[in-house]
Amino acid sequence: MGTAVTAPSINRPWRRATGWLIALAxxxxxxxxxSNWLASQRGDVPTIVFAxxxxxxxxxxxxxxxxxxxxLxxxxxxVCRNRVELDSHAKRLLTAQVVAVVCFIAFPLRVSFARPQTTAEFGLLFDALGILDMPFNQAPSLHIATTVILFDLYSRTLPRWTLPVTIVCALLVGASVLTTYQHHFIDMPTGVLLGLLxxxxWPPEGGNRLASALGMPSRFYK
Incomplete structure (x- = not known):
């Protein structure tokens, strides 16, 4: 009788995952x-909105x-299956956060649409969001950049049959930044570009493509 072949086990780095989650949050x-507070101190924060x-x-x-x-x-x-994949994912999120916040501080924008009054459970959710959120921090949309990063991870790690659900969820999130009056359109493509960058x-197998292209020693980005 032949020897049974078993699939390699996945040793998920639970503790490291929790550490990254706490640190990035x-x-x-x-x-x-x-960045929101700094923008609120300015009286000339512009808006970019199409008719x-x-x-x-x-x-x-x-x-x-x-x-x-x-x-998500x-x-x-x-969801990350090993330490290298986890670190690459966390570095992607950190990169998006740093770049977005720098843009929010250097070139603040504001949303110009007034949100209609909401009631019942949706009103409670908007009130909870309003505790942190202000009408600044627009472009690039960190929400969209994060969605791009999450889509790449979930589409690679979850079973293939879940891909249609993952696509629908990503599209819903993309539309929601407009239909909740949290962002203007200009924030979306800039957010996508930041997410793709x-x-x-940070490829899932480790390393840094930009640093490699610039000829930097690996000790600076490992």
Whole structure:
């Protein structure tokens, strides 16, 4: 009789995943709040909005996919199958956060649409969001950049049959940044570009493509 072949076990780095989650969440809330506060101290924060955007409907229920990104963000660290993949994923998120916050501070923008009054459970969700959020921190959309990074991870690590669900979730989140009046359109393509840059810089197998292209020694980015 032949020897049975078993699939290689996946030793997920649970503790390291928790450490990255706590560190990045703390950095996000601190840096996001600071950049919001700095923008609020300025009296000349501009807005970039196209005329056609005034026709975008406000859909209160889309606050659910919008806030759902936070849950997917937290779970993503535990989806990573090994330490190298986890570190690359965390560095992607950190890169997106740093670049976005620098842009928020250097070139702040604001959303110009007033959110309609909401009631019941959707109103509670918007009120919870409003505790941290302000009408600044627009381009590039960190929400969109994070969604791009999460999509790459989930589409690679989850079973293939879940891919259609992953695509639908990503599209819903992308639409929700407009239909919740959290962002203007200009924030979306800039957010996608930031997400793609972060994904390109940190491949799942480790290393840094940008640093390698610049000829930097690996000790500077490992």
């Amino acid at each position: 703390a950095f996000f809330y601190l840096s996001y709040s600071v 056609w955007e005034h026709g975008i409907p406000f859909l209160a229920w889309t606050i659910i996919p919008y806030l759902g990104t936070h849950a 963000f937290a779970l993503s660290f535990y 972060s994904v390109w810089m």
